[in-house]
Amino acid sequence: xxxxxxxxxxxNHISFVCRSAEESIDFYQNVLGFVPIRRPGSFDxxxxxxxxxxxxxxxxxxxxxxxxxxxxxINPKDNHISFQCESMGAVEKKLKEMxxxxxxxxxxxxxxxxxxxxxxxxxxxxxxxxxxxxxPVIPLAGEVARSCSRVNSLQMPQPRVKQVLQx
Numbered sequence: 001x002x003x004x005x006x007x008x009x010x011x012n013h014i015s016f017v018c019r020s021a022e023e024s025i026d027f028y029q030n031v032l033g034f035v036p037i038r039r040p041g042s043f044d045x046x047x048x049x050x051x052x053x054x055x056x057x058x059x060x061x062x063x064x065x066x067x068x069x070x071x072x073x074i075n076p077k078d079n080h081i082s083f084q085c086e087s088m089g090a091v092e093k094k095l096k097e098m099x100x101x102x103x104x105x106x107x108x109x110x111x112x113x114x115x116x117x118x119x120x121x122x123x124x125x126x127x128x129x130x131x132x133x134x135x136p137v138i139p140l141a142g143e144v145a146r147s148c149s150r151v152n153s154l155q156m157p158q159p160r161v162k163q164v165l166q167x
Contacts, residue, residue: 013049013056014081016125019065021048023122028057031098032083032127053083071124074103080118080126084133088115091129095119109135 018024025048028034034050034057046061062068071078085091095102095117102119116130 011055013058015058015060016121016123017060017062017068018047018123019062019068019070020122021046021059021061024048024059025050027121028059031100068123071120071126074101074118074120074126076103076105076116076118076126076128078126080128082128082130082132084131085129088117088129088131091117107135112136 016024025036028050029036032052034052037049037051037056039047039049045063048059050057050059092102092104100119102117105116105118107114107116112135114130114132114135116128116132118126118128120126
């Protein structure tokens with residue numbers, strides 16, 4: 001079995017449909033530090049491209065923003081994108097200064113602690129900031145691939161996750 005059947009090289013971008021591309025540009029630029037970049041002029045719809053941390057974020061203006069559902073509950077088990085950071089303390093302090101609601105979580109595995117902060121962008125898409133680089137990436141070589149919850153329940157004690165809503 002090939003380990004890379006499509007010969008992928010890297011993640012290029014993720015794309016989000018937005019209620020307001022302008023609000024989302026402001027968020028991704030001023031909260032997360034992405035930089036707006038040129039977008040093909042041949043597109044016949046509003047949006048923006050941003051780049052940072054080796055990947056792009058493409059924002060697409062919704063054609064019917066009023067009908068877009070908005071998530072209000074910050075649920076770490078929901079779909080999200082995750083960024084590693086230099087200092088969890090500095091991130092938490094900045095989120096508080098900006099008035100951004102977030103949930104703090106901690107995963108403990110094999111004596112290693114990973115701290116996580118979860119919050120929403122203006123459209124309710126989940127963002128995670130973590131110090132996940134302290135958790136080793138261990139391939140499941142020679143094993144049949146299973147969902148993480150199945151592997152964890154069979155082989156490892158369940159990691160403890162603590163959550164606290166912060167405002």
